[in-house]
Amino acid sequence: MATLEKRGNLFILTLTGDDQHRLNPNLIASILSVLSQARAQSTLGSVLVTQAQGKFFSNGFDLDWAQSAGSKDGAQQRLVHMTELLKPVVAALLSLPMPTIAALTGHAAAGGFVLALSHDYVIMRRDRGVLYMSEVDIGLSMPDYFNALFRGKIGAASARRDLLLRGVKMRGDEAEKRGIVEAAYDSEGEVREASARMAEEFAKRKWEGEVYAEIRKGLYPELCGLLGLTAKVFATPRL
Numbered sequence: 001m002a003t004l005e006k007r008g009n010l011f012i013l014t015l016t017g018d019d020q021h022r023l024n025p026n027l028i029a030s031i032l033s034v035l036s037q038a039r040a041q042s043t044l045g046s047v048l049v050t051q052a053q054g055k056f057f058s059n060g061f062d063l064d065w066a067q068s069a070g071s072k073d074g075a076q077q078r079l080v081h082m083t084e085l086l087k088p089v090v091a092a093l094l095s096l097p098m099p100t101i102a103a104l105t106g107h108a109a110a111g112g113f114v115l116a117l118s119h120d121y122v123i124m125r126r127d128r129g130v131l132y133m134s135e136v137d138i139g140l141s142m143p144d145y146f147n148a149l150f151r152g153k154i155g156a157a158s159a160r161r162d163l164l165l166r167g168v169k170m171r172g173d174e175a176e177k178r179g180i181v182e183a184a185y186d187s188e189g190e191v192r193e194a195s196a197r198m199a200e201e202f203a204k205r206k207w208e209g210e211v212y213a214e215i216r217k218g219l220y221p222e223l224c225g226l227l228g229l230t231a232k233v234f235a236t237p238r239l
Contacts, residue, residue, distance in 0.1 A: 002030040004037050009045040009203040010196075011038045011098070015052035023111045024062035028085045031115075035092040045206040046098040047199040050119060051192065057104045058112025060134065061086075083143050086111055090145060091227040093118040094217060097209025099202045103195035104181075105188040110134045114146055117153050120216070123195050126172030126184040137167045148223040154180055 005012040013034050015021040038048055052058065066078040093100055102108075102116040104124035109132040116122050116131075124131070135142050142164070154160050159178045162168040172184030182198075185191045210232075217224045217231050224231070 001027065002034045004034040006041065009043065009047060010199050011041075011046060011048045013038070013048060013050040015050075015058065018054035020056045020059035021052055021054070021112065022059055022062035022064070023082060023086060023115070024065045025082065025085055027062075028082070028089060032089050032092060035089070035096060038098070039092070039096060042097050042209050044208065045203040046209060047202045048096060048098055048100045048119075049103055049195050049199050050100070050116075051103040051195070052106065055106040055128065056112070057102070057106050057108040057129070058115055059107060060110030060112045079140070082111070086114065087143075087145060087227060089115065090118045090149065090223075091229055094220065094224060094227060095213050095229055097213045099199075099207075099212065101195050101198055103191050104129055105191050107132070114149060117149055121198065122181040123183050123185070123191055123198070124172045124175060124181050125186070125188065125191055126176075127186050128188075130169040130171055131163070131175055131180065132167070132169045133163050134167060136165060145223060145226045148220075148226050152220040152223050154178075 001016055003014050003016055005014070013031070015027070021027065038046070061079060061082045066075045066082070069075045069078050099121070100119040101121045101123065102119040104116055104122060106125070106129045108116045108129070113131050113133055150160050150164065154163070156178060159180060163170065170180070172181065175181040176184045183194060185194055214232055217229055
């Protein structure tokens, strides 16, 4: 499940437990609920950091739950269902009125990678954990908003190709070099410290959250269109 802790202007979303944090209807609903809480409590200078316990940030959709449907068609329907359930989570992160940081202390694969990439900044370990899109290896196509997210967030076509068409398991140093993550660190503690430092720096700026969210949405028009997010105009000048 997901929990939310508030420390001053900092919101900490934690995926709890030592499992793989597989994205099933229960976990997705829990994440969405926590994001709604953060939105409702946001103020000037709020920042969200998302982290996970254990060696996985998230290992993607819960394939065991999908296969427990008992038939190939049933499993496929459950996979489509989870894809549609994750869509509002991505939309919530794209429209959240505060900066967002994903602190990866373990693996982020498939839908878990999508969850991480939906944040403004991604920080990861170099000594443990990979970024991995498994769809090409396990025979699944990707929904349109996944593709739009990767086009919007990863500038280099070669990096997108390697992740999506080669199924490369990318470690921290390479992900940092190719501009996919903000930075890579040597340990879990360093990742958490770096994300906290970044969050504190953002909090000091005391940005107007709704303005921040609208600027963010303007950066990803294709993705926001697929997510049903529309741009608004906010003016709170401090001149």
